[in-house]
Amino acid sequence: MVFGASATGARALTSSSSPGISLKQEGISYIAGADLPAVIVNIQRAGPGLGNIWPAQSDYFQATRGGGHGGYRLIVLAPASVQECYDFMFDAFDLADKYRNPVMILGDGLLGQMMEPLEKENTKHKVKNYPKPWALTGCKGREPNIAKSFYMIEGDLEESNLRQQKKYKLIQQKEERWEECLVDDAKIILVAYGSMARIAKGAVHKLREKGKKVGLIRPITLWPFPKKAFTKRRAPNTKYLVVEMSYGQMLEDVLLTINGKSKVEFYGRSGGGVPTEEEIIKKVSTL
Amino acid sequence: MNKIFGLPESLREVSTHYCAGCGHGITHRLIAEVVDELGIREKVIGIAPVGCAVIAYDYWRFDCSEAAHGRALAVATGIKRMRPQNIVFTYQGDGDLAAIGGNETIHAANRGENLTVVFINNAIYGMTGGQMAPTTLIGQKSATTPEGRSVELHGYPLKISEMLALFQGGDKAGVSEPDRWRRFFSGRGPFSLPYLLGDEPARIAALDKRSNV
DSSP, rough: HHHHHHHHTOOOEEEEEEHHHHHHHHHHHHHHTHHHHHEEEEEEEEETTOOOEOOOOOHHOOOOOSSSSSSSEEEOOOOOOOHHHHHHHHHHHHHHHHHOEEEEEEEEEHHTTTTOOOOOOOOOOOOOOOOOOSSSSOOOOOOOEEEOOOOOOTTTHHHHHHHHHHHHHHHHHOOEEEEEOOOOTTTTEEEEOHHHHHHHHHHHHHHHHHHHOOOEESSSSSSSOOOOHHHHTTTTEEEEEEEEESSHHHEEEEEEEEHHHEEEEEEETTTTOOHHHHHHHHHHHTT | OOOOOHHHHHOOOOOOOOTOOOHHHHHHHHHHHHHHHHTTTTTTEEEEEGGGGGGGTTTTSSSEOOOOOHHHHHHHHHHHHHHTTSSSEEEEEEEIIITTTHHHHHHHHHHHHHOOOEEEOOSTTTTTTTTTOOTTTTTBBBBBBBTOHHHHHOOOOOOOHHHHSSSSSGGGGOOOOGGGHHHHTTSSEEEHHHHHEOOOHHHHHHHHHHHHH
């Protein structure tokens, strides 16, 4: 239904929580293959399988590596507050239209159940109208448009793949986003996203009160992963601690980015377990 | 001199990739002719199926979309709800409509979506090598029922049109033989299922004659 609505040029959104998102992966792959814009919200619950309905971050691989078949990319935004859920929705639709690419908003059960103040008036967002000459509207006065991801003739699919790779490269160059907290003098940098980053930030402030030089990098785009946040801070005396509500998924992107130039440690819980400030502080003390 | 026969405007002047004896080319043309007769070429949006006819849009000359396996009616619903001024139809075989997309068919019909479905039911999975489909007839031999479909082993064929006709508010899910399908493309009719049985050219030609298309 999202494919069809988006193919007409409408702004289309679907949302679910982990198992439902797995179910939608075939359609998401088709949307990506047909270069259609769409927004997909995944409020992650714990898995695998039916798992449970507690918060988790164990769908990071699924969100950032494609999820469905065929080697496509989603732009993945990770809000950490109700305010960001609101703000990022504007960004998500704009990014989707700008690049003709599906965008995922990846939250978790903590964020999904959260109530907190939201300021709508302060937002600078305006709905942008991107021209969509490719939309299916009836072929009045023009050649027919086709919404498709199917390329039967030899070489056509490869050409389409390469065009998409070019788009992905452009997105990587232009759209990395992250938040930094007290990183400039930090000897230990925590890395966490979404609600986990808020808990990590609490730990950072408590550790600072104790005089520990600890900071936080919070990736906001999970794909493209914000490499630029790390490349200038890859020193042998800087240590990283990745904290996730998983057993180490974003960790792999941090390791790839750090590329052996700093030490990277990990602390994570999943299956509904949420790392606490105290647990993070305890882990930091062992580094 | 009056021109009495020609290439429909809604059909591209290309050869199809279909095998000799296949009925898809004929049904594509029938649809193109109906679209022309109704003068809706610039208004119609078609959903191509999975299977051999996935590239129906290479033959028709109007806006088209593809759909994932069985999801033609979901895509059509998304299009129609955003573009109620357009006439939206799907073109689906029995593997698509009755098996993997059975759920979509039931719910789209029950919701009373204002769509047209051209159901190309040949009672078999043709493209993949002739395996049994939900619509395969009792006793019909196929690659996966070499002894013929048996009720004990495979159950009864799914009677899609009869099932839809039983829906509450049955007027919402109209089921029609092809002789009335022109009406269903008019955009005024409810969800409909022109029900083509068999894909042999002779059979479709017979339907063609009877339907006076």
